[in-house]
Amino acid sequence: MAARLALLAVPAAFFAVFFAYPVAAIVARGLRTGEGWQLGRFAEVLAQPDVRQVLWFTTWQALVSTALTLLIALPGAHVFARYDFPGKQLLRAVVTVPFVLPTVVVGSAFMALTGRGGLLHEWWGVRLDTTVWAILLAHVFFNYAVVVRTVGGLWAQLDPRQEEAARMLGASPGAAWRRVTLPALAPAVAAAALMVFLFTFTSFGVVQILGGPAFSTLEVEIYRQTTEVFDLSTAAVLTMIQFVAVGAILALHAWTVRRRESTLRLVDASVTARRPRGARQWALLGAVVATVAVLLVAPLAVLVQRSFGGAGLDYYRALTSEDNGVFLVAPVEAVGNSLQYALAATAIAVVIGGLAAVALTRRDAGRLVRGFDALLMLPLGVSAVTVGFGFLIALDQPPLDLRASWILVPLAQALVGVPFVVRTMLPVLRAVDVRLREAAAVLGASPWRAWREVDLPMVRRALLIAAGFAFAVSLGEFGATVFIARPDNPTLPVAVARLLGRPGELNYGQAMALSTVLMIVCAAALLVLERLRTDRTGEF
Amino acid sequence: MPADSLLSLQAATVRFGGRTVLDSVDLSVAEHEIVCVLGPSGSGKSTLLRAVAGLQPLDSGRVLLGGRDQAAVPAHKRGVGLMFQDHQLFPQRDVAGNVAFGLRMRGVSRREQAGRVAELLDLVGLPDAGGRAVAALSGGEQQRVALARALAPSPRLLMLDEPLGQLDRSLRERLVVELRELFGRLGTTVLAVTHDQGEAFALADRVVVMRDGRIAQSGTPLQVWQRPADAFVARFLGFENVVEATVGEEAAVTPWGKVPVPADAPSGARTLLVRPAGVRLVAADLGLRCTVAARTFRGTHVAVRLQPENAPRLEAACPLRTAPEVGDEVGVEFDATEVVVLD
Numbered sequence: 004m005a006a007r008l009a010l011l012a013v014p015a016a017f018f019a020v021f022f023a024y025p026v027a028a029i030v031a032r033g034l035r036t037g038e039g040w041q042l043g044r045f046a047e048v049l050a051q052p053d054v055r056q057v058l059w060f061t062t063w064q065a066l067v068s069t070a071l072t073l074l075i076a077l078p079g080a081h082v083f084a085r086y087d088f089p090g091k092q093l094l095r096a097v098v099t100v101p102f103v104l105p106t107v108v109v110g111s112a113f114m115a116l117t118g119r120g121g122l123l124h125e126w127w128g129v130r131l132d133t134t135v136w137a138i139l140l141a142h143v144f145f146n147y148a149v150v151v152r153t154v155g156g157l158w159a160q161l162d163p164r165q166e167e168a169a170r171m172l173g174a175s176p177g178a179a180w181r182r183v184t185l186p187a188l189a190p191a192v193a194a195a196a197l198m199v200f201l202f203t204f205t206s207f208g209v210v211q212i213l214g215g216p217a218f219s220t221l222e223v224e225i226y227r228q229t230t231e232v233f234d235l236s237t238a239a240v241l242t243m244i245q246f247v248a249v250g251a252i253l254a255l256h257a258w259t260v261r262r263r264e265s266t267l268r269l270v271d272a273s274v275t276a277r278r279p280r281g282a283r284q285w286a287l288l289g290a291v292v293a294t295v296a297v298l299l300v301a302p303l304a305v306l307v308q309r310s311f312g313g314a315g316l317d318y319y320r321a322l323t324s325e326d327n328g329v330f331l332v333a334p335v336e337a338v339g340n341s342l343q344y345a346l347a348a349t350a351i352a353v354v355i356g357g358l359a360a361v362a363l364t365r366r367d368a369g370r371l372v373r374g375f376d377a378l379l380m381l382p383l384g385v386s387a388v389t390v391g392f393g394f395l396i397a398l399d400q401p402p403l404d405l406r407a408s409w410i411l412v413p414l415a416q417a418l419v420g421v422p423f424v425v426r427t428m429l430p431v432l433r434a435v436d437v438r439l440r441e442a443a444a445v446l447g448a449s450p451w452r453a454w455r456e457v458d459l460p461m462v463r464r465a466l467l468i469a470a471g472f473a474f475a476v477s478l479g480e481f482g483a484t485v486f487i488a489r490p491d492n493p494t495l496p497v498a499v500a501r502l503l504g505r506p507g508e509l510n511y512g513q514a515m516a517l518s519t520v521l522m523i524v525c526a527a528a529l530l531v532l533e534r535l536r537t538d539r540t541g542e543f
Numbered sequence: 544m545p546a547d548s549l550l551s552l553q554a555a556t557v558r559f560g561g562r563t564v565l566d567s568v569d570l571s572v573a574e575h576e577i578v579c580v581l582g583p584s585g586s587g588k589s590t591l592l593r594a595v596a597g598l599q600p601l602d603s604g605r606v607l608l609g610g611r612d613q614a615a616v617p618a619h620k621r622g623v624g625l626m627f628q629d630h631q632l633f634p635q636r637d638v639a640g641n642v643a644f645g646l647r648m649r650g651v652s653r654r655e656q657a658g659r660v661a662e663l664l665d666l667v668g669l670p671d672a673g674g675r676a677v678a679a680l681s682g683g684e685q686q687r688v689a690l691a692r693a694l695a696p697s698p699r700l701l702m703l704d705e706p707l708g709q710l711d712r713s714l715r716e717r718l719v720v721e722l723r724e725l726f727g728r729l730g731t732t733v734l735a736v737t738h739d740q741g742e743a744f745a746l747a748d749r750v751v752v753m754r755d756g757r758i759a760q761s762g763t764p765l766q767v768w769q770r771p772a773d774a775f776v777a778r779f780l781g782f783e784n785v786v787e788a789t790v791g792e793e794a795a796v797t798p799w800g801k802v803p804v805p806a807d808a809p810s811g812a813r814t815l816l817v818r819p820a821g822v823r824l825v826a827a828d829l830g831l832r833c834t835v836a837a838r839t840f841r842g843t844h845v846a847v848r849l850q851p852e853n854a855p856r857l858e859a860a861c862p863l864r865t866a867p868e869v870g871d872e873v874g875v876e877f878d879a880t881e882v883v884v885l886d
Binding site for chain 2: 436438439441442443444445446447448449450452453456457460461
């Protein structure tokens with residue numbers, strides 16, 4: 004146990020210095036004056052009608068997005084869990100691509116589909132970018148995979164014989180599903196719903212691009228207050244509100260996950276799926292494929308198509324030009340920057356997250372350790388904007404004067420990567436039978452040797468998958484990076500956002516082209532991962 | 544304690560929370576001896592093995608191997624082998640990789656490893672299986688590979704946890720004979736645990752019966768079978784006719800009436816065991832009057848459950864031809880040579 008606590012020390016120190024400290028510093032900057040803490044600001048800020056408006060919109064759009072995602076994605080989860088069909092691997096990869104795409108790309112893709120001059124506008128004269136629908140659809144697009152992977156993953160491992168046993172006891176097929184399968188799935192559905200709620204509640208890039216002046220989430224408002232209004236105290240209050248909300252969501256999530264782990268007997272996923280039979284099953288499969296095509300593939304296809312607008316490769320060519328008036332360097336250099344930053348961030352996330360996962364492996368771990376588990380998830384929900392700005396004002400004094408250092412960006416990106424690493428590694432590490440380690444010990448292997456000989460070969464794939472996820476989310480990180488990436492070293496998402504913020508056909512086209520590049524890099528990373536996929540991984 | 548004992552436990556005690564799983568156990572195993580610990584599930588057998596292996600620390604007492612206290616010796620340095628109940632073969636290694644594991648940990652050269660692996664696979668009857676994946680093995684084959692893996696580093700003590708537990712009956716009966724022969728030939732010192740008395744009796748030089756973390760009886764299979772130490776051991780061995788009795792000169796007073804006892808039996812308030820073979824069926828107007836409640840075909844004989852008036856049921860073993868039908872009225876007499884006074 005002492006050794007495990009020692010393993011926890013490194014991730015704990017990392018989070019204290021690069022997460023807790025910057026966030027605390029910026030909150031203090033906003034709420035503390037010479038006369039002490041200005042807690043009265045809470046009441047003042049909350050009394051403002053537009054702040055209430057933002058809170059109300061943030062909450063209801065997250066609720067509606069979550070409900071819509073569940074409605075659309077649950078049939079997909081069923082199809083992936085129970086049916087075996089040609090091209091299943093490919094389809095699974097396709098639905099996962101959106102999840103690792105940068106929010107900025109998702110935003111631009113929906114802009115290209117539903118915005119002014121977008122595909123729907125050209126064909127039917129419909130514009131959604133001024134309505135909330137563009138945001139909601141983008142959220143479904145983004146989170147479809149969360150539901151399919153979390154719920155479908157468990158569904159595939161539920162023993163179909165449980166339903167058969169219910170049938171033998173006199174339950175109709177519907178009743179058997181309702182009484183046996185649904186209760187077993189409920190914790191996974193709840194966990195997935197909470198994750199989707201968390202992601203949409205804290206949505207930034209998507210709303211920033213599609214929301215226009217009319218719609219603003221808490222996260223967007225924090226950004227606005229910080230960078231446009233320079234009202235740090237309002238930003239600090241909003242950050243605290245988001246912090247409390249996210250903490251509550253994560254606590255609920257941890258609780259549902261624990262329930263899911265403890266009570267179910269699972270079987271190998273490969274034995275539960277079979278070919279669809281009969282018109283109804285084929286129709287369901289067809290409907291799911293059609294949904295994926297319209298909702299997930301179409302926006303990306305339009306994005307690619309727009310990037311070839313003008314005269315063929317014009318926009319791509321423009322990316323290499325240094326003389327563009329937006330950046331100090333050619334936009335294409337953002338590709339190299341992004342890759343370097345993402346690689347460094349991945350290395351950090353794998354080390355920190357890996358150590359944490361090993362330390363958290365014990366199921367019987369105490370409250371302290373379980374609490375740390377939930378703590379590691381916080382960066383997923385706490386305002387990335389706050390973290391980014393916090394980095395700037397907190398890490399500017401020796402011995403931690405990192406403002407001028409390139410490592411600042413990877414550090415911020417790693418914060419978001421760590422939860423993914425922990426979530427991917429933990430189920431696999433926990434699944435390694437303790438007695439295999441004991442068998443190795445009795446055969447003469449020291450504890451470290453036993454870990455290397457028994458655990459490592461089993462988690463190697465999970466480690467690679469975790470690294471891939473961390474790489475993809477680092478590549479796409481926007482909220483924090485937009486603050487700390489230096490103008491002469493923009494990352495891909497930052498460059499895309501900046502191009503979108505400028506008027507003119509050429510800038511728009513370049514944004515589409517750069518988004519396409521980013522999408523291809525992410526998708527390539529993901530397709531490599533999909534080949535490594537194991538059934539125990541992928542809680543997201 | 545015998546001077547040549549390889550393993551000895553002295554007042555070994557393990558507690559899980561408030562429950563005492565091993566309660567001050569004293570046990571020694573001599574070099575080349577095969578000792579089988581027999582007990583129902585939850586009696587602490589597996590914990591005993593884990594304590595010897597160093598996987599479970601003792602709350603008090605000592606484990607000595609070759610006369611040395613093992614308290615400070617971690618599992619991987621004790622030089623004992625343990626074959627797990629469900630084998631625990633390493634799934635990512637092939638058969639040869641599993642068998643060679645212990646040799647690799649000891650830094651044996653590759654050539655020597657290969658030779659020893661081939662030798663052991665031969666020994667357990669799986670020559671040429673070295674390249675196979677462990678997932679592709681049948682239960683019996685996995686058991687053999689697990690045995691080869693445990694034997695490969697030549698442990699000074701080999702421990703087996705329910706070695707044949709998951710196999711089907713005919714395979715179990717064949718393997719138990721093979722194992723005994725193999726251990727005899729290699730001179731291996733073995734400490735096995737099982738809940739199956741047939742397995743224990745067939746395998747062991749000495750049987751140790753455990754109950755609730757304590758040793759209830761220790762002796763050769765014949766001794767234990769013939770003279771169970773107490774009512775628990777007798778019932779665990781499958782005997783049903785166990786009652787409280789007052790033993791006198793030549794007979795004991797029991798709920799079944801007067802039962803003759805062997806001449807040298809201790810007298811007083813005792814527990815009495817009547818083997819099924821000692822329950823003789825006679826005409827209904829003679830002896831204790833019983834109704835036949837059930838009969839079970841046992842291959843060589845028929846086990847008959849008899850219900851006397853106002854007394855516990857009796858089990859009798861009858862020849863196939865003369866066994867009565869359910870509902871028949873019979874009389875019962877007892878045979879002193881099949882009666883054992885316990886305690």
